[in-house]
Amino acid sequence: MVQLIHYTLCPLSRTARLLLAEYGYDAALAEEKPWEWRPEFLSVNPGGNLPVLLFENTALCGITPITEYLLESGPATPAVTSVELMPEELIARAEIRRLSDWFHDKFHDEVWSYMSYERLENPFVHRLPPNPEAIRVAMANLRNHLFYLSRLLEERYWVGGEYISVADLTAAAHISCLDYLGDMPWEKVPIVKNWYARVKSRPSFRQLLHDTIPSIVPPAHYTDLDF
Amino acid sequence: MVQLIHYTLCPLSRTARLLLAEYGYDAALAEEKPWEWRPEFLSVNPGGNLPVLLFENTALCGITPITEYLLESGPATPAVTSVELMPEELIARAEIRRLSDWFHDKFHDEVWSYMSYERLENPFVHRLPPNPEAIRVAMANLRNHLFYLSRLLEERYWVGGEYISVADLTAAAHISCLDYLGDMPWEKVPIVKNWYARVKSRPSFRQLLHDTIPSIVPPAHYTDLDF
Numbered sequence: 001m002v003q004l005i006h007y008t009l010c011p012l013s014r015t016a017r018l019l020l021a022e023y024g025y026d027a028a029l030a031e032e033k034p035w036e037w038r039p040e041f042l043s044v045n046p047g048g049n050l051p052v053l054l055f056e057n058t059a060l061c062g063i064t065p066i067t068e069y070l071l072e073s074g075p076a077t078p079a080v081t082s083v084e085l086m087p088e089e090l091i092a093r094a095e096i097r098r099l100s101d102w103f104h105d106k107f108h109d110e111v112w113s114y115m116s117y118e119r120l121e122n123p124f125v126h127r128l129p130p131n132p133e134a135i136r137v138a139m140a141n142l143r144n145h146l147f148y149l150s151r152l153l154e155e156r157y158w159v160g161g162e163y164i165s166v167a168d169l170t171a172a173a174h175i176s177c178l179d180y181l182g183d184m185p186w187e188k189v190p191i192v193k194n195w196y197a198r199v200k201s202r203p204s205f206r207q208l209l210h211d212t213i214p215s216i217v218p219p220a221h222y223t224d225l226d227f
Numbered sequence: 228m229v230q231l232i233h234y235t236l237c238p239l240s241r242t243a244r245l246l247l248a249e250y251g252y253d254a255a256l257a258e259e260k261p262w263e264w265r266p267e268f269l270s271v272n273p274g275g276n277l278p279v280l281l282f283e284n285t286a287l288c289g290i291t292p293i294t295e296y297l298l299e300s301g302p303a304t305p306a307v308t309s310v311e312l313m314p315e316e317l318i319a320r321a322e323i324r325r326l327s328d329w330f331h332d333k334f335h336d337e338v339w340s341y342m343s344y345e346r347l348e349n350p351f352v353h354r355l356p357p358n359p360e361a362i363r364v365a366m367a368n369l370r371n372h373l374f375y376l377s378r379l380l381e382e383r384y385w386v387g388g389e390y391i392s393v394a395d396l397t398a399a400a401h402i403s404c405l406d407y408l409g410d411m412p413w414e415k416v417p418i419v420k421n422w423y424a425r426v427k428s429r430p431s432f433r434q435l436l437h438d439t440i441p442s443i444v445p446p447a448h449y450t451d452l453d454f
Binding site: 046047048049055058060061062064065066068072073091094095097101105106189 | 322
């Protein structure tokens, strides 16, 4: 029995869910709102960050430890045929990790941390006046990140190179959260849109597209595989 | 020929330098001030983060890709006898990665990002009025982190368990930057002090203790192995 402590619109949690699905794990989900800092949650993960993967007596805390664990242990059972999500060659592995960190650290800090505060945490928890400047900064940063992603995808079929990898799942997990909120300027980045449609059509992605959170309805194209 | 692009008081760069020394690499150092965002540096690492490890035609960007690369490739030459810095067992590996991320992400954001701005970047670059509240917050956060580290070290001889690991080098690299600035409340955390003295006495640490930056002299105990 495997359980994932996650939040529905947490891009790091979504990365773990994609990986678990790709590797044939049927993980039970327990939702945790990361801004609540519940003592029961902190007793499991003193760092307070998501996601946390729970095995019988063990908690794996944080997306990088979980990702590397799943890559090292492989599919849930030998019967699961999974795609290879990390190349063998050491320099190529470093490039996949660079891009995964890019989204988990840089993209998260420069885009998602603003958006999630303004659109999820503040309106439902603190109810302070909205900060349009924060959203403006996040959207300007998003355009720069999508420009970089476009440049990569002009040279590569997948984000990290010739083959799909954990970097594609990571980038798509982050982008899916913005897409849920209707904040992806798809018409400006056609090459990113084509790549995202390819990742989105994977069976592992289906669970994310059917998730909803209270009070926010995603745009119609969010669940559409041919958007 | 291996080159490391680093900044002297960057804790992530220091982690890479410790690892390189443990594995017998004689890396040339090139200093980069991360707040300058030099176009020449961004053309090597578009993310702008430190450290960057340069091989002949390849740049490995960021501390996690560099760390995992070095752990996977091992010592520089077979003649180097190095200690094992990552356990074999998968759950134990996840714990080492959790703790390394704790310092690189959480400790860095909650302590070092404030201190480095107030003590290194602002006084020499922006020259805005100092912000004592930022330093007060960083020091309060530091006490919480050291309390957690003390709790770990009451149960474990090394940060990640029974054996020294990359988590010890990581934690000590971060703490060494604060120690250089004279900001470590050593008298309040004797168990952390004992552990740090053990890490500090490793030959790989010597290079860090002899580093200096202009205009800031470290306290006398900084280089003292029996402080």
